[in-house]
Amino acid sequence: MLRICSPIIPGQTEQGGRSFLTIDPRRKQVTVHDPAASGYITSSNRRAAVAAPKMFAFDGVFSPDDSLSEVCSGSLSEILQSVIGGADGCLFSYGHSKLGKSFTMIGKDHSPQTLGVIPCAISWLFKLISEQKESTGARFSVRVSAVEVSGTQENLNDLLADFSKVDGCGSNGVYLREDPICGTQLENQSELRAPTADRAAFYFDAALASRNQNAEEDGRSSHLLFTLHVYQYRIEKANRAGLPGGISRLHLIDLGSTAKSKDPSNASLSLSALGNVIMALLNGQRHLPHR
Ligand SMILES: Nc1ncnc2c1ncn2[C@@H]1O[C@H](COP(=O)(O)OP(=O)(O)OP(=O)(O)O)[C@@H](O)[C@H]1O
Structure with missing residues (x-):
């Protein structure tokens, strides 16, 4: 099971950046998008091997609103x-x-x-x-x-x-x-x-x-x-x-x-x-x- 918490990035408000996660609680799935596109990491820091988006399935997914x-x-x-x-x-x-x-x-x-x-x-x-x-x-x-x-x-x-x-x-x-x-x-x-x-x-x-x-x-x-x-x-x-x-x-x-x-x-x-x-x-x- 996965509980998503809103990360607070130094120098960035919670609303400041688009999340790199899409949560589908009904299907119990989480999709990870390219963090560089959401401003969470710079494209130079991004590992070349990480191909986004990636989808992960869980027995249960809880969003920050839960x-x-x-x-x-x-x-x-x-x-x-x-x-x-x-x-x-x-x-x-x-x-x-x-x-x-x-x-x-x-x-x-x-x-x-x-x-x-x-x-x-x-x-x-x-x-x-x-x-x-x-x-x-x-x-x-x-x-x-x-x-x-x-x-x-x-x-x-x-x-x-x-x-x-x-x-x-x-x-x-x-x-x-x-x-x-x-x-x-x-x-x-x-x-x-x-x-x-x-x-x-x-x-x-x-x-x-x-x-x-x-x-x-x-x-x-x-x-x-x-x-x-x-x-x-x-x-x-x-x-x-x-x-x-x-x-x-x-x-x-x-x-x-x-x-x-x-x-x-x-x-x-x-x-x-x-x-x-x-x-x-x-x-x-x-x-x-x-x-
Ligand atoms: N969903 C939430 N609603 C309100 N406050 C929260 C929530 N999640 C965490 N907090 C507050 O954030 C602070 C850090 O949370 P907590 O100590 O549970 O983190 P942790 O992951 O156990 O940290 P560590 O690994 O360092 O022990 C605490 O003051 C806690 O009360």
């Missing part, structure tokens, strides 16, 4: 149904600096219309759970975890560690483990029980408050991984005991800026590197081509 609630409903409905159905899901924002990735994922708490993807996902997940409980009798238990990757060393930080210490199940720190069967696994992050949407939202706010405030000064912005773990149970009619019915996870990720960096170690953030990882996952490869 509200945050339209983006949330368009991107979350299907994925939440799948998670309730027992499949894992992931939704992440990716793009250049200051284009509104965090705004899209987190939103602002001014009004219900400016809630971002993560608060909407929390609210709608619990609504779906309650509907599912009514219709099938299934029981659910939701847990949340929140991890930040920040700094030039890409340190992992468990944003809910303080709460799990209070619960008496404090962890010794989150880390990555290479599993020969499942590939790279994030281990040991705090998973806190959230019986209500309000509790999950509280933990989300707490995670945001714990983020590394110095990340931007470190030379790159931080990445936020917020996960809703959904445990399902079937209730035995005879003794009303709960039988484990599987676990699914919804990963909601606000990737930090992908602006070009002079630091060669920042290469893992490039669109092609991310594309390679996604293709490897889709192909079921155990070894993912990441650093």
Whole structure:
């Protein structure tokens, strides 16, 4: 899915130049025209290999006029149904600096219309759970975890560690483990029980408050991984005991800026590197081509 944001070009007002993108939300298509013709780049800077116009098709396209609630409903409905159905899901924002990735994922708490993807996902997940409980009798238990990757060393930080210490199940720190069967696994992050949407939202706010405030000064912005773990149970009619019915996870990720960096170690953030990882996952490869 693609969300188009209006880029502000230095020295040029938003109205000053014709856009080099044509958006067709109904067909879910975007056409890229020659940026030189729209004044966004000079013809001398244009790479000779880029032949415009080029058309790209997506599962969904949101224009700058689309509200945050339209983006949330368009991107979350299907994925939440799948998670309730027992499949894992992931939704992440990716793009250049200051284009509104965090705004899209987190939103602002001014009004219900400016809630971002993560608060909407929390609210709608619990609504779906309650509907599912009514219709099938299934029981659910939701847990949340929140991890930040920040700094030039890409340190992992468990944003809910303080709460799990209070619960008496404090962890010794989150880390990555290479599993020969499942590939790279994030281990040991705090998973806190959230019986209500309000509790999950509280933990989300707490995670945001714990983020590394110095990340931007470190030379790159931080990445936020917020996960809703959904445990399902079937209730035995005879003794009303709960039988484990599987676990699914919804990963909601606000990737930090992908602006070009002079630091060669920042290469893992490039669109092609991310594309390679996604293709490897889709192909079921155990070894993912990441650093
Ligand atoms: N659609 C929008 N409506 C109103 N304000 C927006 C919108 N998109 C972004 N903003 C504002 O623009 C600023 C930059 O947005 P944001 O921090 O979300 O960008 P970002 O892509 O996450 O940047 P970075 O990669 O540097 O973290 C913020 O102050 C945000 O509130």
